[in-house]
Amino acid sequence: MNRPAGNGDEPRKVIGNQPKTARGEATRKAIIDAAERVIGSKGYYDASIGHITSEAGVAQGTFYIYFKTKEEVFSELVLEMGRMLRFTLSEATQGIEDRLEAEKAGLRAFLKFVKDHPDLYRIVQEALFVDPEAYRAYYRSFVDGYRVGLVAAQEAGQVVEEDAEILAWALMGISRSLGERLVIFGTETPIEELVTTAYNLIANGIKP
Amino acid sequence: MNRPAGNGDEPRKVIGNQPKTARGEATRKAIIDAAERVIGSKGYYDASIGHITSEAGVAQGTFYIYFKTKEEVFSELVLEMGRMLRFTLSEATQGIEDRLEAEKAGLRAFLKFVKDHPDLYRIVQEALFVDPEAYRAYYRSFVDGYRVGLVAAQEAGQVVEEDAEILAWALMGISRSLGERLVIFGTETPIEELVTTAYNLIANGIKP
DNA sequence: GACAAGCATGAATACTGGTTCATGTTCGCG
């Protein structure tokens, strides 16, 4: 029961075991990618570790070298997804001066992203049940971005003086709903049409 | 392999076994109610038949007198939920002449319903994975109601001439998002405040 | 008051699937 002094009880709360070589890095990535495909298509509960590892081309035990539990890959997936989406959006609105135009570009980029990654969409939804904390963090960060933009626009007198937090949730709801229609309900409406209609609604709805 | 002629292959697609006496009726209802509570709080996959039946105060085997599978109670729950919500909304907007006022009343009723039934909200969300067909039907019927109202208002010249289907999805998204904020994110904003802000957004957004 | 259909029981079944482990294999470095 002896051990070096100056050590806490927990081994520094590392997420899974970080690989130390390029080889391990590659394997870990292969597993995450496989998990994305398998969980995305079958859902979390129907996706077994066996499915994931065989899709990744490794043995079942290998999974546990990199992840402590099944839940852990999932959480990481959700995090990754949030990062990707935020990156895509900031990329798409980079350098656009007019705030309303930026809004439009963001909406368009969001719908495109969702359409290109239908699996990712479902994964985030399922996080509400598998990892509620990750789910909340995902939407919180999304809505925060929205809110900051709105507040700035309000200060510039371009947006009506309503509670920016509530407004942000409402606007996010529009994007999300149209995205869901695309992915879950498989409608064929061109994205540009959705963007135009939603943009008019939003622009008229929030102008001062 | 002989059987009476004039019979299809399927035994009339009865959902579960309908009880024939008041006693059975009561037991069946007790199980559904228990399922609502247990699945609502633990989620579908963590809610075992054992949990549900013990919550209902019956033996495990009793469950299978009334439902063929675990999925079946769940589907019935989702259906029931859709019915309840639609009833509540039509109740709340009954007899309101002005369409915009009706919209406001509907929004208020929706948020109140969601707040009073947080479990039900999560159950519908989970249906996307457990019974996608039920999930789609739920939202389809919701959005259809919305669309019909919008089209009527457009014909009366009260609403802008945008695609009513898209508009309906967007507006539904606003309600849903604010409802989710209430239930999943546990914010304490008074419903009336949400209604006012959202109403202004919607009213300005869709006026011709 | 006995018969049968409906209802109820809960132990046994059957199987899935997450996790562990004892045993290799790879590979960079001295």
Added chain:
DNA sequence: CGCGAACATGAACCAGTATTCATGCTTGTC
């Protein structure tokens, strides 16, 4: 080389749980 740390294997373990089943109870009816 050859040593050790990192990585990989896949068979076995085991806990949980949906579903079945043989048996027993209730209740209304003739």
